[in-house]
Amino acid sequence: MLYGLLDTQRRLTRALVDNALNTCQSLCGEWTAALPRASRDWLVRATCAFDTAPPFAIAAVQSGGKSVPVEESIIDEMPIGNLREFTRARGNAPVSGTCPVLLCAPLAGHHAVMLRETVETLLETRDTVYITDWADARDVPLVAGPLALSDYVHSLERFIGIVTASGEPAHIVAVCQACVPALAAASLLARHKAHCLGSVALLGGPIDTRLHWTAVDRFANSHSLNWFCDNVIDVVPPPYSGAGRRVYPGFLQQAAIIALQPARQLGLEARYWSNWFAGNLGGAQAALRSLNEYAAVLDMSERYFLDMLSVVFHENLLARGAWSIEGRRVDTGALAQVPLCTVEGDRDEITGAGQTHCAHALCHAPDTARHRQATIDQCDHYDLFIGPRWRNAVHPLLCEFWGVAERARATKAQLAARAP
Template sequence: MLYALIDAQRRLTRAIAGRPPDECGSEPSAQAPWVTPGKAANAFRHWLLRSMCAFEQAPQFAISSVASNGGRITVDETLVQSLPTGTLRRFTRNPIAPEPAGKRPVLLCAPLAGHHAVMLRETVETLLEERDVFVTDWADARDAPREAGPFSLDDYVLALESFICAAHAQGSPVHLVAVCQASVPTLAAAALLASAQAAPFASVSLLGGPIDTRLNPTLVDRFAGSHTLSWFRENVIDVVPSSYRGAGRRVYPGFIQQAAIIAAHPERHLSLESAYWSNWLAGDMPGAMKALRSLNEYAAVLDMAECYFLDIIRVVFHEHLLPRKTWVVAGQRVETDALRETPICTMEGDRDDITGAGQNHCAHELCKSLPARPDRQLTVPQCNHYDLFTGSRWRDAVHPSLCNFWREVETAALGIRRKRGEASHADRRRQA
């Protein structure tokens, strides 16, 4: 089996390279020995480990503080809920001044599409500048024993339902934000909760999601749609070796996904490598450390369970169950019309070659939501898929638009609560 061979190579690589400092992603100091000009061997070790996907574990988020209102505030990280499919993390701001009334936290739904959730570290840091953040951190299927379940797409939709309710139980409804492939299960989970008249969320925002891949299909859509499930099962699925807790589980291995990601977007990988090595050679150690962090996060790939991966191919790319309104999750039909009163915001990039134009914006019509204004259905200029949640376009265009959307939703909700309070007060006076 290829997986067993690759795993043996990974272990040999770790034996040769050793464990360089910062393997687990912690922030090194400016004097960290492995980034000094005299420690080229350590820089090579990092390159060797990430090129072979040989890190023993993904980098940690390790967000201790963020910029806010011209200064810095500390951040606490806690685990809110753990399920076999993954964990819900909370990042709590410790602001100096009290937060405005009605301010809601964000629940960032990370995609399960190859990378660990830590790839969204920059996204989380930016969101933390204004509000608390919950993040779905999906488990690596190789580390989950087979008796934990098949890990189907249904399992992840139900996990999202549970995470949304757990986040709400922390104090207030959350703003849901789904990135890329996570948009499909997130919209389904939100619809199921709304159908049950239990909607513990304030709004839904979708960034580059493949809601309807029939619209302007990309190369990715055409490839997935033109190959049978049997083809994927025979060509990309392997068995986890005996050295892991998930031994015997059939998975779409992370090393195959990494190869596919680099082949599809070599420019992103090259730009990250170039940023690291150019800063390192120039002696810019802070710049080299920042670039290394991004490289290690991008190289942190995980195994996807066979059941989940094939479900995604079938539901999203073959049968288009969500836009056709025929998707049934755990015996319940996904009724997107239940979200018609929910504020929805969609973001697309005009240079996105993964999610085609209109595939994400169609969520407004699908949910029969409130009239989609231009500021709630935004196509960001000069923006590719990754720019929607990292880099300058994320920071300067996407994030400010989301913040404006959330403030408007919160202002409207606060106005409704005040009117209800005034009406209740008037009723009590009449009864008296």
Template sequence: MSYSWLDYGRWLDASFFAGSHAPSFDIATIQHDGVACPVEEAVVDSVPFCSLRRFTRKHARRAPPSGIFLCAPLAGHHAVMLRETVETLLHDGDVYISDWQDARTIPVDAGPLDLDDYVTTLERFVTYAQREAGRLHLIAVCQAAPPALAAAALLADTGAPSLASMTLIGGPIDARLQPTALGRFAMSHDLAWFRAFTIDVVPECHAGAMRRVYPGYLQRVALFNAHPERLSALRMRCWLSAMRMSTEPLEHAQRALEAYSAVLDMPEAYFLDTIRVIFHDALLARGLWRIGDRKVSAAALDRTPLCTIEGDRDDITGQGQTHAAHELCASADAPRRRITIEHCNHYDLFTGPRWHEAVHPALVDFWRALDLGERSRSTHQSVETPGAQLG
């Protein structure tokens, strides 16, 4: 019997990361207005490949925004990678998050998942959350930005209730602009190459046996090679906590390391669709994307308040790629804000000091401006928000 390098990759992953798994969110309480506020977590809707989780603040004073929908990316990590993001946003309102499942756990008879399915899943979940929460702010991170914009546009086209706002963070709305090494690699290889060299079959020991996927072990290698300093920093946090040389509890440091290290398999159709639609053909940026027989018209969002946030050191999503949403969703009167965070890489946009000290405050300021009925000075004017410089 002969084995491929993909077989070897599976064996290597199982050998060295057998104990690696995605931790639970486990957000029991938050400190809200100076008091401990219990948090209730529940799965409120689901489809085979994704669950909609809701985090509800019990006994908290309700203040706008009353509901926040966080679109988690399906890009190798589990949604729990955004645990810190969820915990912070709970200070502003109840939080919903799309929790994508590991394709190796989904039986083949559940069908495939392509990018169209991803968009329609977000449509379904946003409709549910909006019906339950009423006033809903949508936030999409990284890879989730293009399908979230598409889902919002399709809903707006049907006359669905307007979102309170939409915020896109570090996502490739137009991947042609200032492409990073990751983007250049995706653009320089055709789909046949990706199908031949990056697609594996789920082994028989899993529920999703025989499903064709972009395997998590390849994603793990790519992440560790691209950002070795991040893995080292997370391991150092654990070591310092274990040695009691840090004020951070060891369990918090371990959870962060587990969330980063735990990866998942992505369905082949979805993975290849993303490369084709976002990187090869730029269908969203060119106004040519169709979901089934429906055209994605970003112009339908001309009345939706829009905020885009980029990091000036983001080496995954290039400069201007997220801000490009403003040209697609051009409006004469809807509030618009374009924010660039200084000294900020991709992961800093949703975790760590830059998230807490610059990104989240800028986001809250945008929401506060909406509550006060403020309008930006010009639809196309950029508001650069560097945030506090770290010492």
């Protein structure tokens, strides 16, 4: 099988380049070995030969003109993935935002660490940020189940319950494909536990792919599920814990990502090498971190992949209000009173115009100040959560949206307390 062959190649690549680098360092010294080390990093990225994803390693963030230490921990572990918590160290002045943020990472090729900058930015204005860190399907034993889309919805329901266990509601932020299971989980919870939802924000999510097709939509709809099974699904080989599991391999996903957005990959590589050759080691290191985060890919279970194709692209179950999860109908109208924010990029080549904003109609969200929809100028898909557009346009918009929601909630609580 192709997976087994390429995995053997990747293991051999790691062994050879690591051995060559060690030899070069021992003979030439650390500085002279810099070019071989840079070449080694490039080869590992190009062949998807990372053994594990890079760590988040957010030691501190800049807030209020000073460096604030950050503590990281895993507060819930499941075979399907972990819930990571990032908290500003105690003893520092609290920021204005009170409710925690749960960042729902997409399961679309990249590890959650690709959202490292997103978490870092959120911590500048929030005391606590959580992120879903989904497992690589190759590392999940078959006994854990099929890893279906419904399993991810259940996991999000559980994670939201954990985040809000103290009684403080959470602001849910979903990115890209995560908007689908996140909106479903929030809708299911809203029927009985709407108090745990401070707000819901959807960034570039394919809620209704019938609107303004992109290349992704055209490709997904022009091929049957059987075609995808025959052409992109492979079996995880030993010695991985998930040996025998059918998956959409990360190396194929990376090829698709680069084919769809070659300019982004080339731009990241150019930034790294230009800094390196200019002698700007700090800039090169920062660029390398971004490159490695972008290149760290994971395997997606066959069941999840086919479920997404069916629910989102082929049958549009969420958009048509026809999606049920184990007998529970996903009623997005249950979110009518939960503040909703949708954000799209005007140059998004992955999620078409209106595919995210349509959530307002699906949720019957009234046209009030508590609800927002914004289209960011000169913004592509990744700009919605990484880079200058994220930092200077999207994040400030979210902060304003959260502020309005929290003030409205506080006012409502005060009125309730005064009522006889």
